[in-house]
Amino acid sequence: MSSGATTEPSRATLVVGLGNPILGDDGVGWRIVEGLEDRLAHDDDARRATGEVELDRVAVGGLSLMERLVGYDRVVLVDAIIGSDRPGTLTVGSLAETACRLAGHLDSAHDAPLTEALSAGRALGAHLPDEITVVGVAVHRVDVFDERLSAPVAAAVDPAVDAILRVLSRKPVTVA
Amino acid sequence: MTRLTIDPITRLEGHGRIEIFLDDQGDVERTYFQVPELRGFESFCVGRPVEEMPTLTNRICGVCPEAHHLAAAKAADAVYGVDPPRPAKLLRELLYCAFFVTDHTTHFYAIGGPDVVVGPDAPIADRNILGVIRKVGLEFGSRVIETRRGGHRVIELIGGRRIHPCTSVPGGLTKGITRDELAEIEGIARSMLDFAGVSLDLFDRVMTDGPTRDLVLGDLFRHETYYAGLVDEAGRVALYDGRVSVVAPDGESLGTYAPADYRDWIAEHVEPWTYLTFPYLRRIGWKGFVDGKDSGVYCVGPLGRLNAATGMATPRAQEAYERYFATLAPAVDGRRQLVHQRGASHWARLIEMLYAAERMLELVADPEITSDDVRTVPTQAPTEGVGTVEAPRGTLTHHYWTDERGIITRVNLIVGTTNNHAPIAMSIDRAARGLIRAGVVVNNGLLDRIEMAFRSYDPCFGCATHSLPGHMPLEVTIRDVRGDTIDVLRRDD
Numbered sequence: 001m002s003s004g005a006t007t008e009p010s011r012a013t014l015v016v017g018l019g020n021p022i023l024g025d026d027g028v029g030w031r032i033v034e035g036l037e038d039r040l041a042h043d044d045d046a047r048r049a050t051g052e053v054e055l056d057r058v059a060v061g062g063l064s065l066m067e068r069l070v071g072y073d074r075v076v077l078v079d080a081i082i083g084s085d086r087p088g089t090l091t092v093g094s095l096a097e098t099a100c101r102l103a104g105h106l107d108s109a110h111d112a113p114l115t116e117a118l119s120a121g122r123a124l125g126a127h128l129p130d131e132i133t134v135v136g137v138a139v140h141r142v143d144v145f146d147e148r149l150s151a152p153v154a155a156a157v158d159p160a161v162d163a164i165l166r167v168l169s170r171k172p173v174t175v176a
Numbered sequence: 177m178t179r180l181t182i183d184p185i186t187r188l189e190g191h192g193r194i195e196i197f198l199d200d201q202g203d204v205e206r207t208y209f210q211v212p213e214l215r216g217f218e219s220f221c222v223g224r225p226v227e228e229m230p231t232l233t234n235r236i237c238g239v240c241p242e243a244h245h246l247a248a249a250k251a252a253d254a255v256y257g258v259d260p261p262r263p264a265k266l267l268r269e270l271l272y273c274a275f276f277v278t279d280h281t282t283h284f285y286a287i288g289g290p291d292v293v294v295g296p297d298a299p300i301a302d303r304n305i306l307g308v309i310r311k312v313g314l315e316f317g318s319r320v321i322e323t324r325r326g327g328h329r330v331i332e333l334i335g336g337r338r339i340h341p342c343t344s345v346p347g348g349l350t351k352g353i354t355r356d357e358l359a360e361i362e363g364i365a366r367s368m369l370d371f372a373g374v375s376l377d378l379f380d381r382v383m384t385d386g387p388t389r390d391l392v393l394g395d396l397f398r399h400e401t402y403y404a405g406l407v408d409e410a411g412r413v414a415l416y417d418g419r420v421s422v423v424a425p426d427g428e429s430l431g432t433y434a435p436a437d438y439r440d441w442i443a444e445h446v447e448p449w450t451y452l453t454f455p456y457l458r459r460i461g462w463k464g465f466v467d468g469k470d471s472g473v474y475c476v477g478p479l480g481r482l483n484a485a486t487g488m489a490t491p492r493a494q495e496a497y498e499r500y501f502a503t504l505a506p507a508v509d510g511r512r513q514l515v516h517q518r519g520a521s522h523w524a525r526l527i528e529m530l531y532a533a534e535r536m537l538e539l540v541a542d543p544e545i546t547s548d549d550v551r552t553v554p555t556q557a558p559t560e561g562v563g564t565v566e567a568p569r570g571t572l573t574h575h576y577w578t579d580e581r582g583i584i585t586r587v588n589l590i591v592g593t594t595n596n597h598a599p600i601a602m603s604i605d606r607a608a609r610g611l612i613r614a615g616v617v618v619n620n621g622l623l624d625r626i627e628m629a630f631r632s633y634d635p636c637f638g639c640a641t642h643s644l645p646g647h648m649p650l651e652v653t654i655r656d657v658r659g660d661t662i663d664v665l666r667r668d669d
Binding site: 020021022058059060062063064067116117119120121123124125126143144145146 | 215
């Protein structure tokens with residue numbers, strides 16, 4: 001009997017942008033990871049400070065997301081957060097601190113919530129990251145099809161990239 | 177003065193609200209179920225080349241991109257009036273069957289199935305994949321993950337990418353598969369078939385538990401509606417292609433129709449309190465949220481498909497189909513009866529999983545499956561086209577209109593969950609009526625039972641409303657005859 005998700009070799013760090021890139025501000029996680037990719041390609045200092053990092057963008061949550069995280073020691077999730085904060089407000093915290101506030105990608109109907117999926121994955125012996133940091137950007141609307149971000153959310157992309165670089169370099173992160 | 181509030185339905189998407197209005201005796205007068213609609217999908221599509229639709233629509237939501245990809249590809253085939261070569265159709269169906277096994281596995285073990293596997297009376301905190309693992313063991317849990325991984329691998333091999341396939345284009349596919357890839361797919365299909373059989377055995381075992389048996393067989397969510405689903409030329413369940421069969425609640429066939437004629441058969445009722453429409457059978461008419469032969473409400477999805485068909489096209493699934501009907505709806509005076517209990521959807525879903533795995537093995541054995549002849553290049557001027565597949569949650573139809581350059585001018589989508597909108601509203605109403613008497617919630621399981629009613633339909637308001645792929649905070653408000661709020665309840669009360 002194969003033991004499911006257990007056999008993947010351990011890899012270092014993964015940064016995942018979550019969301020739906022055709023639902024307006026819901027796509028902010030994708031844009032931030034694109035910005036990070038660009039920064040790492042052009043900024044040698046940033047690349048040296050962060051070490052080896054793998055980047056991805058996905059539109060899934062729950063079990064599918066858990067399966068994507070198998071084999072990494074450390075993960076940064078980048079997502080839109082729906083709430084009362086001013087659009088564009090950045091939040092950085094652990095998964096436990098942030099999960100209930102996210103736009104829902106961690107808690108899909110057609111999947112187990114991510115925290116439940118992670119517990120299930122661990123119960124099945126999968127190597128899953130102990131350290132999951134969430135970088136969130138406050139948004140108000142994710143209910144209109146659009147490939148563009150609203151202005152205040154777009155303005156948060158660069159500061160979010162800075163914040164991820166600090167997280168990856170293990171420097172303290174302060175957000176406005 | 178109190179208000180009844182239901183905490184988030186944690187495994188549903190979008191934001192939902194239920195308003196329950198009571199009459200002057202304090203009994204349920206009417207229940208309203210609302211989900212918000214995401215807007216702008218049509219205008220988002222208009223002006224784009226129709227070739228983009230298979231990769232664009234599979235981004236509507238992360239739940240069933242494979243279904244949208246293939247419905248869009250079939251609609252694009254029709255727009256160009258082109259019939260893909262047989263190997264292309266076989267490969268699309270093979271991808272689709274792998275997706276069905278994967279999606280049904282996820283629902284049975286991680287979403288709706290825990291209600292029956294762990295038991296409906298188990299605490300909510302146990303009715304999830306962790307509770308399933310605790311109940312049936314780590315080995316089952318590992319096989320869930322293994323089955324999902326296999327499914328994603330088949331989708332990647334044929335569809336070019338995991339999760340969001342991209343190889344279906346007007347007239348067929350951009351690539352075929354190699355013999356080595358075929359061998360890998362065959363191994364995955366064998367493992368899936370075995371797991372489907374084991375899952376049906378597990379279902380038999382949990383059905384010996386009283387509360388689970390009641391949830392599946394009981395009358396709480398029994399609605400005698402019409403049913404619809406795609407069937408093959410012999411009237412058996414079809415997932416990728418076929419005609420739509422419609423049956424009446426008494427089992428009589430209302431007929432079959434080509435998906436392109438859907439507007440002759442299906443009309444959409446509009447209510448002022450929700451953006452979502454309520455599709456119904458045009459010939460029968462909209463008579464409100466009621467069941468019976470005079471009401472045009474119909475139901476799709478696993479329950480609807482098994483009722484609308486007369487059998488399954490593979491041997492083991494056919495055996496399972498016969499046992500399902502013999503157990504739940506034995507024939508009366510030689511006349512076939514239908515299964516009306518919504519809880520039976522869980523069983524129907526596993527029979528479909530078995531069928532999809534068996535069908536994969538038939539497809540991999542087809543001598544043409546590794547053919548390079550996978551595309552008929554369109555030559556006709558594009559016009560208008562309809563593409564329909566059975567999504568796991570029910571019949572999914574994409575309808576596109578284009579100008580002579582193939583640029584989209586209009587789009588209409590009827591997704592699986594939209595078809596089921598009226599039955600879902602009726603099940604919620606039933607739960608409320610069964611559990612509220614004289615203004616009092618008489619059963620603490622109200623919230624749970626409403627959620628279970630939802631989950632048996634495996635609803636995805638993600639694309640029904642074009643909504644966000646998140647969980648569904650649901651609020652239930654009970655109002656008296658004057659419209660004043662009268663009760664509040666929370667899950668942890």
